Amino acid sequence: MAATQGIEWKKLSLREALDLAIAIEEEARDRYREFAEQLTAHHTAEAARFFEHMARVEEIHRSQLAARREQLFPGEPPGAMRERIFDVEAPEYDAARAFMSVREALEAALSAEEKAYAFFVRAIPQLQNAEVRTLFGELRDEEVEHQDLVKAEIARLAAEPGGPAEAYSDDPVAQ
């Protein structure tokens, strides 16, 4: 469930909005890295590789936004936005599972992109700064592009047997 704390949407400046957008990408990057580590540790290599890829994608988005911020506000210290957001574009922790298939990993990423899109859609009407509205509109549209990319990847996996990976793995061993 995407959420924020203590953000005054009406007063949000362009610099703060960029800080927020950077924090959102950073949070998603870190979460995908965590998922990759978790799944590597739990012998789920293919999904782990996909999450590593997603972490790289989010890092590219973050660095693009950071470069834009530096161009507009050179040398200005970053605002503390990371502590004010919860799972905006990052998949929630319960999206990962040991032995999950690549298809399930893609679906987790798609849910995360849809969640981020919904976040920007909800935020835009609350904004008063025209530049921030424009920026958030761009970010919302990018989320649609990202969703399309993930959907295309899911479609390419059409030949893979359906159903959750749990159906093909052994139950946990009780003692």
Place this chain on the structure above:
Amino acid sequence: MNLEAPVVPPPPPAPLQAKDYKSDLKPIWCPGCGDFGVLQALYRALAAVGRQPHEIAFISGIGCSSRIPGYTTAYGFNSVHGRALPIAQGVKLANPELLVIVAGGDGDGFSIGGGHVAHAIRRNIDLTYLVMDNQVYGLTKGQLSPTSPRGLTTVTSPFGSLEEPINPLLYVLAYGAGFVAQATPADMPGMSALIEEALRYPGFSFVNIQSPCVTFGEEDQQLRAHKSRMVPLAGLRHDPADQLRALDLARAYGKELHTGVFYRNPHPPPTYDALARQRQAELGKDRRPRDRVLDRFLLT
């Protein structure tokens, strides 16, 4: 010419961020485990409280959730099963300046260590006890735990449990805990705020966190179910100063998933650690020098 360099005050320390409390050790919990969310909320709460990592001590027992001390940059003691609270009380008395946090599971806290909870509460030691309640022994692979619901089938209850679960909320409220709350990783901002409030409470504070076990837990205990079931106490207009109402709400444990502060003592009594320091100061006035301690046994 004044050779003395002007005194420049050092810049104020940068505010701490959640990442400052994260250690390099990677959690080995099952992917999807509720404890990942708890850990993240804990980092946020610590950053909000703003104590430096070296001013914090995490004490735990044994279990999946008891691995938490290793995942922070604070001092940590992953102790023995069920004994986190006695050790934490010793730590707090030895170094009252530390922010002492105890983390563990429902089995560690309410079965193996169950006897210690009452005494930590009645002493009102200033520490925060976070219980990650998943209603099962997860680390040892799915046995019945003290908070498992009646009828639950596990490897140790193959025909279904015949026991009523312990109600952690009623238990700590009945012993007089000054701060009692319940949270779930399904509401990350709410959980982070509750942990922060518990850390700031001056006295024994308790947060029961419904942290799902993705491997051995029941379907209706998973985060997806929590999201549809949870009922924030704030939405019920509950006044956390109302202890009787808190007891009444706590009775719904296992049936309803109430989140928020059940009870916060509006007039926190002095803590045991503060009283102990006070007594030390009083007795210290008449203390014999150490080399004359044995004099009292001399025959005159």
